[in-house]
Amino acid sequence: MWDYLQHLSFWDWLALGTLLLILEVFGAGGYLLWIGVAAAGVGVITFVVPQLPWTLQFLLFGLLSVFTAVFWWHRQRSNASPSDAPGLNMRGQELIGRTFVVQEAIVGGRGKIKVGDGVWMVRGPDMPVGTPVQVLSQDGAILQVGPAP
Structure with a gap:
């Protein structure tokens, strides 16, 4: 060797x-x-x-x-250049800041909102069906919402 x-x-x-x-x-x-x-x-x-x-x-x-x-x-x-579409393939990020209507009442901090033709699970303060909410952030498949301004 x-x-x-x-x-x-x-x-x-x-x-x-x-x-x-x-x-x-x-x-x-x-x-x-x-x-x-x-x-x-x-x-x-x-x-x-x-x-x-x-x-x-x-x-x-x-x-x-x-x-x-x-x-x-x-x-x-x-x-590496900054992307011209930073939210691409980050489903839910484009919803932050937008306002939607509660579809299933938020009870105990959990509920659902209708987004387009789909439904998203949300967390936030308790609210009845039909209340407008604003998406504040995203945690996986769950959106954090608050009262719409």
């Missing part, structure tokens, strides 16, 4: 990089991509400098793995 490590060639690093990239295709979620790129990078460096000691090759591999992963993470974070 030590003999093999002392005679690593660029083919070994390119093979490792290729294997990691193939494994990435099967769904590693991006984790193996940058490690595979680092292995291929060490393969290129080893091709240019064939007498590079194996300890330095592994050190380069570790540093390149961390560098490529941090570089891509930083690049992804800097490219």
